[in-house]
Amino acid sequence: MASPGRVTCEGRPAAMAAVRRGLACRCPACGTGRLFPRFLKVASECPDCRTTLHHHRADDFPPYIVIFLVGHLIGYAILLAETRLEVPLWAHLALWPILTIVLCLVLLQPVKGAVVGLQYALGMHGFGAEGRGAPGP
Numbered sequence: 001m002a003s004p005g006r007v008t009c010e011g012r013p014a015a016m017a018a019v020r021r022g023l024a025c026r027c028p029a030c031g032t033g034r035l036f037p038r039f040l041k042v043a044s045e046c047p048d049c050r051t052t053l054h055h056h057r058a059d060d061f062p063p064y065i066v067i068f069l070v071g072h073l074i075g076y077a078i079l080l081a082e083t084r085l086e087v088p089l090w091a092h093l094a095l096w097p098i099l100t101i102v103l104c105l106v107l108l109q110p111v112k113g114a115v116v117g118l119q120y121a122l123g124m125h126g127f128g129a130e131g132r133g134a135p136g137p
């Protein structure tokens with residue numbers, strides 16, 4: 001189901017709506033088509049509205065965001081566990097690496113979707129080329 005949101009004068013969804021759709025791993029234009037046919041592979045076009053999505057340049061930005069978020073969350077949790085609880089060393093060794101890996105894997109796809117959605121909403125990297133009549137890549 002498409003998420004409601006404002007539309008800019010160029011017919012694109014507002015940045016927050018496109019980011020929200022990307023976070024849900026849906027097409028930033030219509031909000032219904034699947035953005036990822038595989039884990040981190042962005043579809044070349046939306047299967048529902050046929051919006052071309054191949055020009056995104058998310059590159060390393062989603063992993064940077066995920067590392068930043070997970071690092072702060074896990075670091076704070078370790079600090080809390082060390083200062084407030086008496087957690088044995090074996091529990092630290094068993095818990096934190098697994099939780100870090102799981103959190104990174106869970107967050108990577110929606111964060112990449114949000115980055116692609118933001119690029120789409122801002123018309124970055126060729127997303128705005130169709131509206132301006134410029135040739136695509």
Ligand SMILES: [Zn+2]
Nearest residue numbers: 027030046049
């Ligand atoms: Zn779509």
